Amino acid sequence: MKKIIFKITFLVTFLTFSTSLACGTCGCRANKKNTHSHNEKSLKKDVVSKQSKVTWRASKVGGEHEGNIVIKTGHLHFEDEKLVSGQIEIDMGSITCTDLSGSYKNNLEDHLNSSDFFDTKKFPISSIELMKCKYMGNNEYKINAEITIKGITKDIDFTAELKDGLATAKLTLDRSEFNVRYGSGTFFSNLGDNLIYDDFDLNITMSY
Numbered sequence: 001m002k003k004i005i006f007k008i009t010f011l012v013t014f015l016t017f018s019t020s021l022a023c024g025t026c027g028c029r030a031n032k033k034n035t036h037s038h039n040e041k042s043l044k045k046d047v048v049s050k051q052s053k054v055t056w057r058a059s060k061v062g063g064e065h066e067g068n069i070v071i072k073t074g075h076l077h078f079e080d081e082k083l084v085s086g087q088i089e090i091d092m093g094s095i096t097c098t099d100l101s102g103s104y105k106n107n108l109e110d111h112l113n114s115s116d117f118f119d120t121k122k123f124p125i126s127s128i129e130l131m132k133c134k135y136m137g138n139n140e141y142k143i144n145a146e147i148t149i150k151g152i153t154k155d156i157d158f159t160a161e162l163k164d165g166l167a168t169a170k171l172t173l174d175r176s177e178f179n180v181r182y183g184s185g186t187f188f189s190n191l192g193d194n195l196i197y198d199d200f201d202l203n204i205t206m207s208y
Contacts, residue, residue, distance in 0.1 A: 036085035036129045038077040047074030047088065051207035054090060058175075058200040060183065061193050065108065069202075070094035072125065076167070076208055083141055083162055086130040088206070092120040116182035123150045139163040147171075149178040167206040174198045 038044075049071050057066040074088035095118070097108045113120045132144040141160050146153050154177055160169035176186035176198045183196035 036077070036087055036131055038085045039079055042077040042079045042084060045076050045078065045208040047071060047076070048207040049073065053205050055203045056095070056200060057203075058196065060196040065097055066099055067095060067097040067109075069096075071204075071206065074206065074208075076130070082135050083130075083133045083160075085133060088128045088130075088204075090126045090128075091124065092118050092126050093124050095120070111182075117180055119150060126150075143169070147173070149173075150180065152178045154178070165208055167204070167208060169204045171202040171204065172199055173202065175200055 052071045052074075054069040054071060055066060056069060057064060070091045072089045072091040074086065076086035077084050093113060095109065095112050097105050097112075100108055112118060115122070126147070126149045128148075129146045130143055131146060134142045136142055136159075139161050141162065143158055143160050145156050145158070147156050148154075156171065156173070158169055158171050160167055176184050181187045183191060183194055184198055185191060185195055186198055
């Protein structure tokens with residue numbers, strides 16, 4: 001009887017360890033809720049940060065601004081040469097504005113890093129978890145993801161194209177959903193010319 005119990009205990013321990021080991025290289029755990037999952041035999045490809053970029057664009061009454069944000073790290077999982085899941089981390093403290101210069105540029109970048117906007121000292125990383133990836137043909141995927149900004153996680157659906165080691169996608173987000181309040185008509189009234197629209201765009205280009 002003791003031998004049987006030992007064998008069962010060993011088998012459970014081995015299977016648990018094997019599952020963790022299979023996913024440990026990317027920090028995820030297969031089938032864990034709210035974390036992307038993948039087969040232990042999937043092919044993992046790391047995102048090449050230096051060859052990748054995120055550009056942002058936000059509009060206000062009478063104008064708009066745009067700039068860049070750095071992808072800190074990321075990886076994608078493939079099964080049978082098809083994307084199945086992945087994770088991207090974005091360095092929020094790297095946010096820059098590319099349509100201004102001098103003190104105007106510096107002031108806007110400081111403001112975007114402040115608690116009025118993304119509070120990057122408190123929330124230095126934003127992340128995107130690719131939960132479900134459906135191949136649509138012609139190198140395109142319909143993706144369901146969870147995006148986290150300022151510690152707030154929301155579901156989002158978008159389309160991405162993967163071809164020749166390059167992934168591209170455009171996301172339109174509502175900043176009010178992430179408690180980014182400054183100049184938002186969702187939180188304040190009678191803003192007039194100081195109104196900044198809630199929707200902003202992210203254009204993602206990743207090399208893997």
